[in-house]
Amino acid sequence: MSHRAVTVQPLEPAVLRQLGRVLHKLKHDLSNSLVAAMGEMELLAGDVDDAALAERLQDTRGQLLRPFQDLRRIATAVPLPDGAPLRWQDVQQQLDVRARVADVKLLWQPQVLALLATDAALRPVVAALVTNALDAAVQPGTVTVSRPDELTLHIQDDGPGCRDFSAVAAGQVVRPGGAHLGLGLPVAAAILAARGGKLTIRASDAAGFIASASWPTR
Secondary structure: OOOOOEEOOOOOHHHHHHHHHHHHHHHHHHHHHHHHHHHHHHHHHHHOOOHHHHHHHHHHHHHHHHHHHHHHHHHOOOOOOOOOOOOHHHHHHHHHHHHHHOOEEEEEOHHHHHHHHHOHHHHHHHHHHHHHHHHHOOOOEEEEEEEEEOOEEEEEEOOOOOOOHHHHHOOOOOOOOOOOOOOHHHHHHHHHHHOOOEEEEEEOOOOOEEEEEEOOOO
């Protein structure tokens, strides 16, 4: 069965830069606040003899970490300005860990890793698309990253799919949860558009959907 591909609308470059600055500041401020709060909690825990209170402090520590983890997942979809260049080994490791936590098998074709080892511009694209696919996949499930030809990448999940691909392509949020802002696909499309490429999405023949990143020769 053939499925029509829908082109994702990229964010404007100025909007992308502004989002990057906002997320960079949020990560910086939240990280500093968390470090200070958790340091105070460690000091308090050391002075507490009550086991029940100590357990409550541990629960509170977990609650503090959750919004920061959500923000990190959101920020994966947006390349932050003034940050250190992404090492592909670090990106792959982070995504592999996220897949294991989500009980999703993440499959990398060797041709993909060879490409990303030499093309730094595509690393944030794949990070955004794989993060999106991991969130959409079933548990336990599979996400596959493949390279059908020299100028195309496919990221396929086995999730429930989507009824309205036009809404997804326009950057609208179609999944519940505060960690989903609808940024991943438009940001990836913007990075591809800057090099003359595009991002399309379509339903797979089985379940879930396929994000296809393509670009012209450099």
